[in-house]
Amino acid sequence: MAETFDAVLIGAGHNALAAALYLAARGWKVGVFEQAAVAGGAVKTGEYTLPGYRHDWAAMNLSLFAGSAFFKAYGAELAAKGCDFVPVSRPFASAFPDGSWVGVSTDLAETRAAIAAHSAQDAATWVSLLAGFPARAESLFGLLGSPMRFRAVASFMFKTLRSRGISGSLDLAQFLLQSPRRFLTGTFESPKVQAMLGAWGLHLDFAPDIAGGGLFPYLEGMAGQAFGMALGKGGADTIVKALVAAIEARGAVVEIGVAVTRILHDGTRATGIELADGRQVTAARAVIAGVAPSGLLRLTGETKPAFDQAMRGYVHAPGTMMIHLAMEGLPDWTAGAQLQRYAYVHLAPSLDQMAKTYQQAVAGLLPDEPVLVVGQPTGQDPSRAPEGKHVLWVQVRMAPGAIRGDAAGQIAATDWAEAAEPFAERALDILERYAPGTRAKILGKRIVSPAELEADNPNLVGGDQVCGSHHLSQNFLFRPARGHADGSTALQNLHLTGAAVWPGAGTGAGPGWMLAQRLAGK
Secondary structure, eight states: OOOOEEEEEEEBBBBHHHHHHHHHHHTTOOEEEESSSSSSSSSEEEOOTTTOEEHHHHHHOOHHTTTTTHHHHHHHHHHHTTTOOOEEOOOOOEEOSSSOEEEEEEHHHHHHHHHHHHHHHHHHHHHHHHHHHHHHHHHHHHHSSSSSSSHHHHHHHHHHHHHHHHHHHHHHHHHHHHHHHHHHHOSSHHHHHHHHHHHHHHHHTOOOTTTTHHHHHHHHHHHHHHHHHETTTSSTHHHHHHHHHHHHHHTOOESSSSSSEEEESSSBBEEEEETTTTTTTEEEEEEEEEEEEHHHHHHOOOOHHHHHHHTTTTTOOOOOEEEEEEEESSOOOOOOOGGGOOOOEEEEOOOHHHHHHHHHHHEEEEESOOOEEEEEEGTTOOSSSTTTTTEEEEEEEEEEOOOOOEEOOOOOOSHHHHHHHHHHHHHHHHHHHSSTGGGGGGGEEEOOHHHHHHOOOTGGGGTTTTSOOSGGGSSSSSSTTTTTTTTOOOSSSSOOOSSSTTTTTSSHHHHHHHHHHHHHOO
């Protein structure tokens, strides 16, 4: 006899877990089924190099989760289950080939001095932007936190018109449509300040010249200044372990290591799931799939032609490679020891280089100079490594999911099994240029190619860590498709959640939180 739940969730990523906790708290009988050996999806931590060295597999920055509406509601409960954060006062910096650097600290005087070393005018502009941030943030966070349904969008537009007037509303609309380059070059005169902020666009698939991407360098810059960054104490999996414990404490079931092979439906309505071990699980009220759009179709088969086509046409961003390093010590940055105090150091020297790297990856080429995001979590949280030792979290952006060639003409391999090692060495060569002697400090190394990221988590198609491009044609009302930004699908009782659904990627749990609110009521 099939086991019956009110809601059955496919996948135990943080969005699905957030939805599960909300529904369980409202009395729903909830079952979560995850094919991987551990919960968390891209948010997990493990000893991937040597014993005692804890590495975040993909996601490291938990600022969005710590600042989310979901955590505001459930933070005390999660803290009681062990969720803990390390506040970071120096969230990010960029180093440059000439030995200079610029970074953002929660100490405004420190940030202003770092920027003024490149441009006094830009330092003044930064202070002015920060002063205007609260007023602008009210509109921006109001938009990013709104469900993408017509009534909610209309309400947001009405409130914006009432508070900003026509001219102010048009200014906001123009700002939302700007490319990173348009915003940054129109705001700052120093190419290095532009590059420091422009690197954040690549985190969401916004190369410098992609319309709609100017918002994200602005938000990351201002939020980094105002709030810093939050890392998970001991690893990013602190939120996942606490979520699972809280869900189970409320009587819900979380099964790990069991694959879902089919979503059961009659062509109109979803009724449950079938597991790889042959069990069938009935869902009385909702089946919630925390999967990529293409993965949804593999579970449902054909539903309605227009919806199925939209899921097939969903576009993924270029991939990433992860390099996990166990270290004798932190890098000795040419730019100075002060860089060891920053959680992230971007190695992305100019907007032009970022644009070139992005286009090479989109064309299927291994970039000749990939962008590196060098995470230094043990500079903030020594508990992640043995005493006196460190870990480095190196994210290599961008990388093609399918390799067609090498932009540098040096790597002949076109499959990741053979290309991963030489491409990783290219990335480490770049790191060595900025911090000579880094290779000599490596005690252990684990390379995770885009192909391995997808094999570990099918939602990361081609190594795409944001589960889909955030370009304007696939964002807001169109994420993942027009009419389905609320997670609805072509089948009654079947819902989609995760980074492919508005408000998209990141650790903020917005897709799961909004969906659960819609299903059970606030």
